[in-house]
Amino acid sequence: MELQMEDSEKTKQIVVLLIGPPGSGKSTFCDTVLRSSHRPWSRICQDIISNGKAGTKAQCLKMAINSLKEGKSVFIDRCNLDREQRSEFIKLGDHGIEVHAVVLELPAQVCISRSVKRTGHEGNLQGGRAAAVVNKMLQGKELPKVNEGFSRIMFCYNDADVENAVNIYNKLGPMDTLPSGCFGQKNSDTKSQPGIMKFFKKVTALPGASSNGATNTTREANEKTESSRVSPAKLGSTDVVPTLAFPSISTADFQFDLDKASDIIVEKAEEFLPKLGNARLVLVDLSHGSKILSLVKAKASQKNIDSERFFTFVGDITKLRSEGGLHCNVIANATNWRLKAGGGGVNAAIFKAAGPDLETATRVRANTLLPGKAVVVPLPSTCPLHNAEGITHVIHVLGPNMNPNRPDNLNNDYTKGSKTLREAYTSLFEGFQSVVQDQSKFPKRSNQTTIPDSCQNIKEDSERNKKFKGSQDKALADNLESGSLEDTRDCGQKVSKGWSTWALALHSIAMHPERHENVVLEYSDNIVVINDQYPKARKHMLVLARQENLDGLEDVRKENLQLLQEMHKVGLKWVDRFQNEDASLIFRLGYHSVPSMRQLHLHVISQDFESDSLKNKKHWNSFTSSFFRDSVDVLEEVKNQGKANVASEDLLKGELRCNRCRSVHPNIPKLKSHVKSCRSQFPDHLLQSNRLLARPETKE
DNA sequence: GTTCTAGAAC
């Protein structure tokens, strides 16, 4: 007891090994503790230790030693399922440092389904593979024992146990220690498993612990559990939750009233949380004494807003993960109307930390920003913020200017100011919402990669390289392969990597229709209309979008809706023209799920498919399977869910079916001869919603 | 995206 008292006077570092399979909630555990603990922690996660990618055990050990030297306690966030895997980390405890284990023994099904569902995990375990991996790992599992060298082991079997454990470490101050022993284990092959509730009684009864923080900690944790205000499954539902970190808009330079601003922040957070799934919003400020943070914190708690999903955080918004242990995949930038680096505060810091990549990526999206508006900018994977902090998007947002010493201020008009600030947060949170939706449905994208995921990237790179093959010199190819260079051809504009030269033709026409008079049928500021060079039917033309960075359907977002509507309208106009010439022509308007050529283009194609250029299965299936996405459906989807669904390229390899009667044919010539004479009605699906455009008298 | 062609399918 005496010893314990003495020890508690000094900082008492600990090493905590998390033990559990993928999906058991290890990362969430660490993140939650790191977020609010007063003890300096370092989370050592093998999944991201190598520049955001999976690394080795040796790297983890090295980093752990460094962190311990810096006086931090460490979480070892890797599976650590067998004794051998754990042994070297236990040795870290040789110099008076305690080594703890927290065992996340959640039902395998829970872990598997989380692993399968997860889209933002820093590791590499998505899709159905997860089940196999988790199962295999669990087979080799050895539960930790005190005699391995742990001074303390805690077992968690459900979310409530996990929450208790989190709280215990959460509240553990730098001087505090926790009682030694084995806690919470269910099937007792050890003697000391009093179960979680018994454990609390035991701890509060410990005389030596009564003066240190651990007692209070555990008691509070206990009370929290007993009052059962903890919503289940809040913890560990995914390992990395989509999180937006944002600074308070307009309250620094623009001198917006803090009290009013905090009302608006809380109001908007409350409004958006329900729309954001499990995603989190974090208000960040650099200083500990931040008034806006405390105001927001108080108001949020008054309104009973879920503090797991909306909270405040003190730290540098550009170093939240590396220095604060808080992983935010999206950060907001309180920017200036020119969307330029400089000025001061957050804007300068973010542009500086992100390097020139951010400026380039921003320029592609917008040149200026109005107060109340926001623009979402995906960070290229080359960007330091992406690599080091796991930030995939920066959302620039401009708030109202209430600073009387600055030009264009609102002259203390808070009616207008508040309206604009509300609008700013709405734009910001909507932007975040669109990112969350993208990332949950399309976790893989090379130029807009969400979370480091080496396997996906490798796969995608090789896919892209297929298109790329043979078109460039080897040096460039190698550079692209390693992801170190961006393609700077074509007007010197940066483009996402991987498009071969032939695939750029449409992009070039879209950007410079005036240079392609011979093929361009018409163009406006937003669209270019051309005949398809290799028409796959009697009439086949393309409506190209003229917007940069809109390479295909996958890139389409809500903000492009108007453009899509215009493209559709122009397509309809041409259908009308063609049908005036030949009323028997029947058309469909739509997009290829995955285009071969860069630049979003709408196909306007007659359904006869009478063409010598239609030569192979890929041609046929790209227009007649669900790989072809009808423009009407795309419009609906973008309107309702902020993006369009895209079908798998596998559909292109499917059997050859007649587009009318759906009969199967063995090869292209036979299919074509059948199609030429097939007079069956089109499938029901196409007869609905104007997917098929036919003149009334010819509609069969 | 197309062209070319080896070799599979018939």
Place this chain on the structure above:
DNA sequence: GTTCTAGAAC
């Protein structure tokens, strides 16, 4: 033998 496809090359 010819027809047709699939994959490499561009």
